[in-house]
Amino acid sequence: MQNHDSTHLHAHLDGDAQHAHFNEHRSQAALAVALAMTLGFAVVEVVAGFMANSLALISDAGHMVTDAAALGLALMAQLIAKRRPSARYSFGFGRAEALAAFVNGLAMLVVVGWIVVEAVQRFSAPVPVQGRMVLIVAAIGLAVNVLVAWSLSRDKDSMNARAALVHVLGDLLGSVAALIAGGVIMATGWMQIDPILSLLVSLLILKSTVGVLRESFHHLMEGVPDSADYAQIGADLADVPGVLSVHDLHVWEMSPGQPALIGHLEINDLQEWPQILHKLKAMLLSKHGIDHITLQAEPRGKC
Numbered sequence: 001m002q003n004h005d006s007t008h009l010h011a012h013l014d015g016d017a018q019h020a021h022f023n024e025h026r027s028q029a030a031l032a033v034a035l036a037m038t039l040g041f042a043v044v045e046v047v048a049g050f051m052a053n054s055l056a057l058i059s060d061a062g063h064m065v066t067d068a069a070a071l072g073l074a075l076m077a078q079l080i081a082k083r084r085p086s087a088r089y090s091f092g093f094g095r096a097e098a099l100a101a102f103v104n105g106l107a108m109l110v111v112v113g114w115i116v117v118e119a120v121q122r123f124s125a126p127v128p129v130q131g132r133m134v135l136i137v138a139a140i141g142l143a144v145n146v147l148v149a150w151s152l153s154r155d156k157d158s159m160n161a162r163a164a165l166v167h168v169l170g171d172l173l174g175s176v177a178a179l180i181a182g183g184v185i186m187a188t189g190w191m192q193i194d195p196i197l198s199l200l201v202s203l204l205i206l207k208s209t210v211g212v213l214r215e216s217f218h219h220l221m222e223g224v225p226d227s228a229d230y231a232q233i234g235a236d237l238a239d240v241p242g243v244l245s246v247h248d249l250h251v252w253e254m255s256p257g258q259p260a261l262i263g264h265l266e267i268n269d270l271q272e273w274p275q276i277l278h279k280l281k282a283m284l285l286s287k288h289g290i291d292h293i294t295l296q297a298e299p300r301g302k303c
Helices: 029-052 055-081 096-124 131-153 159-188 193-220 230-239 270-288
Strands: 243-255 258-267 292-299
Touching (some): 029 055, 055 159, 096 159
């Protein structure tokens, strides 16, 4: 009876690309620590925000709650991304990171929209805010966010960690705004500072969120990596001795930071293909950093 186990089909033999379908060096420790700290303080800030009746503090609390969900998604995505390819998902699960980053970006847009609506309403109908409580809680929140942001910023290669970092930086800005709002209210009693700073922070967060959405959408749509020049890659392939033409060329990322290439090449003599392929692989790796390569040779006149 034939063995239908597909494990051997995903193996990388000599001459194959020696990459994983996910980034093996990314650690989940930073995300796990960030999640624990964010979730713990979110509970404190939600309660304090409503007690102080501060939109700036409530906004920051909303960010913290959203961040906890975002970090949970990011952690789950990295764990899923480490799963090996299967018979159903032959490319593996590396895109789980980009998917989580995209969902996180959409969630942040919803939070920003809610803050803007609340702030506009408070301009016409100011409410009393307990400045001292806002000041104390915001100071603690700022310290927590600085620690979380520092932890996440060390993982510079992960799109998912950067998306989570956007949430945390938004919270950090929210804490600064709440801190300023609390100080101004205590010193002057001017309640409008609360919604004004909330709107300012929302605009800053919006800019970062759009960047994350654009990057994750590009990856999910299998766009050419920003580090790759599609036209130059095609020209370099055509310049290799023995290659007559290049067509049906595709360049994308298996997972963030792992570029891949497939294409068809017209050559004079198929017997020369092993030597030509060796030159092509060496060129693509040295000039463009691509080692996951699938090229099909076709004789002259058959393209």
